[in-house]
Amino acid sequence: MFKLIGFISGYYFFGLFGALFGLFVGALIDRMRAYGTGGINPLKNPLRQTVFLETLFISMGKLAKADGQISAGEIAHAESFMQKLGMTAEHRLRAIDLFKQGAVPASDIGPTYDRFMAICGHTSQLRQVLLVYLIVMALTDGHLHPDEEVLLTNIANRLGYDDAAFKHLMEMVLNQSHFGGGKSNTATALDDAYKALGVTKENTDQEIKRAYRKLMSQYHPDKLIGQGLPKDMIDVATEQAKEIQLAHDLIQKTRNI
Numbered sequence: 001m002f003k004l005i006g007f008i009s010g011y012y013f014f015g016l017f018g019a020l021f022g023l024f025v026g027a028l029i030d031r032m033r034a035y036g037t038g039g040i041n042p043l044k045n046p047l048r049q050t051v052f053l054e055t056l057f058i059s060m061g062k063l064a065k066a067d068g069q070i071s072a073g074e075i076a077h078a079e080s081f082m083q084k085l086g087m088t089a090e091h092r093l094r095a096i097d098l099f100k101q102g103a104v105p106a107s108d109i110g111p112t113y114d115r116f117m118a119i120c121g122h123t124s125q126l127r128q129v130l131l132v133y134l135i136v137m138a139l140t141d142g143h144l145h146p147d148e149e150v151l152l153t154n155i156a157n158r159l160g161y162d163d164a165a166f167k168h169l170m171e172m173v174l175n176q177s178h179f180g181g182g183k184s185n186t187a188t189a190l191d192d193a194y195k196a197l198g199v200t201k202e203n204t205d206q207e208i209k210r211a212y213r214k215l216m217s218q219y220h221p222d223k224l225i226g227q228g229l230p231k232d233m234i235d236v237a238t239e240q241a242k243e244i245q246l247a248h249d250l251i252q253k254t255r256n257i
Contacts (some may be wrong), residue, residue, distance in 0.1 A: 061102025
């Protein structure tokens with residue numbers, strides 16, 4: 001849309017060269033609106049992808065060790081994730097090394113998150129996808145250990161979330177996961193659905209629709225890739241989007257929207 005506006009305005013005021021310049025500026029604006037500021041310079045994406053994955057695997061190791069010992073389930077979860085990413089043998093060894101680095105009790109995640117925020121921090125979707133994935137991992141064994149919650153709160157604060165915002169996000173993720181487990185037909189399903197969207201029964205239909213659209217936009221593959229999320233991580237975002245869709249469908253059915 002802005003490409004056309006820029007072209008016409010540039011031609012009207014400055015002729016052919018103005019039209020070409022207007023087209024260029026308009027294209028940048030369109031890309032920015034579609035993918036966020038990260039979409040302006042896609043050459044930075046490989047660095048963002050590297051930093052994202054390094055931060056993720058270090059955090060996974062730290063989280064697995066948070067309660068004092070790394071369980072077989074947590075190791076299996078990490079290995080399954082590596083398989084989903086289709087890692088080469090070399091990259092897999094690097095990921096394992098990062099996981100072990102994070103699992104060292106005395107290790108400090110501060111520098112890791114300082115670097116993440118410097119490279120990826122201005123893209124809200126990358127911050128949220130990282131935090132959501134770590135919450136999902138912490139819930140793999142069916143419960144959240146107090147030490148895991150303390151670490152996740154610390155990480156959330158480093159990512160720019162205050163305690164209230166983090167608890168709100170964690171409650172949404174927890175209730176979104178219910179729908180993937182076939183809980184959508186239980187007596188508490190509707191309550192879970194509202195919590196999954198971060199709304200309540202008191203919200204209007206329009207407010208619920210806005211909340212749903214905002215969440216789905218945050219997990220849109222094109223937008224995430226444009227901001228630097230590794231393509232193989234898109235499956236993680238897609239799974240969350242499916243749970244959000246199921247929650248919204250249940251609310252729609254109940255309200256006859």
